[in-house]
Amino acid sequence: MEFNLSAGLFVAEQNFLPVESQTLYDVLIIGGGPAGMTAAVYTLRKGLSTALVTGNVGGQMTETAGIENYLGYRYINGNELVDKFREQVMQFGIAFESSQKVQRLEPGPVHQVTLEDGRVLRAKTVIIASGKQSKRLNIPGEKELAGHGVAYCAICDAPFYADKTVIVVGGGNSGLGAAIDLAKIATHVTLVQRRDRLTGDQILIDKLAAYDNVRILLEHEPREIRGDGHVERVLIADKKTGEEQELPADGIFVEVGLLPNSQFARGVVEMNEYNEIWVDCFCRTRVPGIFAAGDVTTVPYKQIIIACGEGAKAALTAADYIQNQK
Amino acid sequence: MPLFDEKITKQLKEILSQMQKDVKLVFFTQEIECQTCRDAHQFTNELAGLSDKLSLETLNLVIDKDQAAKYAVDKVPAIVVLKDDGTDSGIRFFGIPGGYEINSFLSALLAVSGRVEPLPPAVQARISKIDKPVHIQVFVTPTCPYCPGAVVTAHRLALENSHVRADMVESNSFVPLSIKYQVSGVPKTVINETNDLVGAQPITALLDEIEKL
Numbered sequence: 281m282e283f284n285l286s287a288g289l290f291v292a293e294q295n296f297l298p299v300e301s302q303t304l305y306d307v308l309i310i311g312g313g314p315a316g317m318t319a320a321v322y323t324l325r326k327g328l329s330t331a332l333v334t335g336n337v338g339g340q341m342t343e344t345a346g347i348e349n350y351l352g353y354r355y356i357n358g359n360e361l362v363d364k365f366r367e368q369v370m371q372f373g374i375a376f377e378s379s380q381k382v383q384r385l386e387p388g389p390v391h392q393v394t395l396e397d398g399r400v401l402r403a404k405t406v407i408i409a410s411g412k413q414s415k416r417l418n419i420p421g422e423k424e425l426a427g428h429g430v431a432y433c434a435i436c437d438a439p440f441y442a443d444k445t446v447i448v449v450g451g452g453n454s455g456l457g458a459a460i461d462l463a464k465i466a467t468h469v470t471l472v473q474r475r476d477r478l479t480g481d482q483i484l485i486d487k488l489a490a491y492d493n494v495r496i497l498l499e500h501e502p503r504e505i506r507g508d509g510h511v512e513r514v515l516i517a518d519k520k521t522g523e524e525q526e527l528p529a530d531g532i533f534v535e536v537g538l539l540p541n542s543q544f545a546r547g548v549v550e551m552n553e554y555n556e557i558w559v560d561c562f563c564r565t566r567v568p569g570i571f572a573a574g575d576v577t578t579v580p581y582k583q584i585i586i587a588c589g590e591g592a593k594a595a596l597t598a599a600d601y602i603q604n605q606k
Numbered sequence: 607m608p609l610f611d612e613k614i615t616k617q618l619k620e621i622l623s624q625m626q627k628d629v630k631l632v633f634f635t636q637e638i639e640c641q642t643c644r645d646a647h648q649f650t651n652e653l654a655g656l657s658d659k660l661s662l663e664t665l666n667l668v669i670d671k672d673q674a675a676k677y678a679v680d681k682v683p684a685i686v687v688l689k690d691d692g693t694d695s696g697i698r699f700f701g702i703p704g705g706y707e708i709n710s711f712l713s714a715l716l717a718v719s720g721r722v723e724p725l726p727p728a729v730q731a732r733i734s735k736i737d738k739p740v741h742i743q744v745f746v747t748p749t750c751p752y753c754p755g756a757v758v759t760a761h762r763l764a765l766e767n768s769h770v771r772a773d774m775v776e777s778n779s780f781v782p783l784s785i786k787y788q789v790s791g792v793p794k795t796v797i798n799e800t801n802d803l804v805g806a807q808p809i810t811a812l813l814d815e816i817e818k819l
């Protein structure tokens with residue numbers, strides 16, 4: 281039996297101070313994933329007063345079963361790595377708040393960040409490291425049937441599809457991973473991919489090919505999810521011919537990638553067509569004193585190790601910025 | 607073979623050392639144990655040995671049917687969490703709290719022992735207004751990272767108001783029950799058989815649903 285213990289959750293937070301509206305922080309970090317936590321270690325070591333607000337500590341790492349490409353660990357469970365990061369941040373006095381999302385960012389000589397509960401925090405510099413979340417299909421029936429056959433977490437919900445027929449949308453690593461998990465137990469799996477090829481790693485493509493209950497539909501996309509109280513059928517369109525067919529399915533797993541958590545910065549910093557925040561190689565946005573790091577940015581390859589490096593860079597740039605202001 | 611390896615044992619001991627008051631676990635199993643019951647039995651035995659503040663009573667669903675009825679236990683394996691004075695915390699675990707659920711289990715032990723963060727006064731006021739029986743069942747799978755959040759929220763309501771009873775239900779161990787409530791995604795929170803919530807929702811969303819009853 282495995283235990284995914286998050287020991288960090290239970291550690292007395294002796295060095296975590298409450299975030300305060302009246303304090304003018306040197307650095308305010310938005311996000312507590314690998315980029316945000318690394319940035320915090322760097323700014324705190326520079327002696328800068330730092331606040332960090334985050335929806336959840338660890339970000340996407342908490343949803344990762346095993347990590348095999350973060351150097352120093354040949355294999356580590358996602359939660360364990362989060363605990364180690366958190367412990368390293370905790371040795372400093374940091375103003376820290378989790379389960380808290382940011383509503384609005386207003387730039388100025390002093391930047392103002394409005395939290396969802398209405399409080400306003402003030403800082404000389406802001407590091408946006410708010411990461412990404414799962415993308416939705418945005419097709420009819422998806423919202424209505426979410427949790428009733430429409431699923432976004434294969435490791436959570438796969439067990440309910442034993443001896444059932446399922447559709448997996450997305451041909452990247454997460455789609456392939458979901459399809460492999462489901463192929464083991466489901467009667468039949470249809471993998472639907474918009475592009476003309478699978479984009480995940482070859483090792484996963486080969487693994488999936490070993491199952492004879494899997495069909496792959498390239499250049500197809502789901503148009504509508506139908507069912508009375510539960511998913512029963514999915515309307516799939518051939519992108520080349522436009523032809524539509526209705527596939528019977530008990531469930532549909534959506535693994536179509538991630539959406540940047542950048543809404544609160546819209547209109548403030550420049551973004552690309554995917555709403556990723558544009559940064560230069562110093563992690564600078566176009567707004568002086570506002571920096572960004574990790575998955576929320578335009579920097580390619582969304583990896584923990586890259587997010588950490590970017591977080592460090594953003595922190596060092598922020599420290600230089602504050603130094604030069606004096 | 608022990609369920610907890612050396613490393614986990616050390617971590618568990620450290621976490622349990624933060625317990626304030628004593629907590630008693632009542633574990634229900636059956637005569638001829640299913641595999642899950644056997645594992646759960648070992649789980650409760652090993653865990654209870656990790657803290658002086660934890661005690662364990664093991665009962666049988668059939669032989670001890672009066673006790674089972676008293677604690678509203680109708681299936682096994684089941685763990686009921688009692689406060690130091692022996693009163694019912696309202697917190698139940700059906701199935702083994704393995705995988706990610708070890709976190710909701712430890713949270714429950716700490717909370718019942720008295721180590722718990724205060725709730726915002728507005729939320730507290732809404733909870734204390736609950737004046738009729740509320741039964742919450744949170745369906746989970748051990749591989750679901752979001753599920754402990756939903757379980758901890760439901761358990762907190764149970765702890766704060768004695769009209770509320772809150773169960774963690776490990777879906778894989780209770781398949782007919784999962785089918786009955788049409789669970790096809792977790793966490794799924796079923797309230798009094800009639801209302802349900804999908805996903806890990808904040809305590810206020812749970813209260814909204816309870817106030818609709």
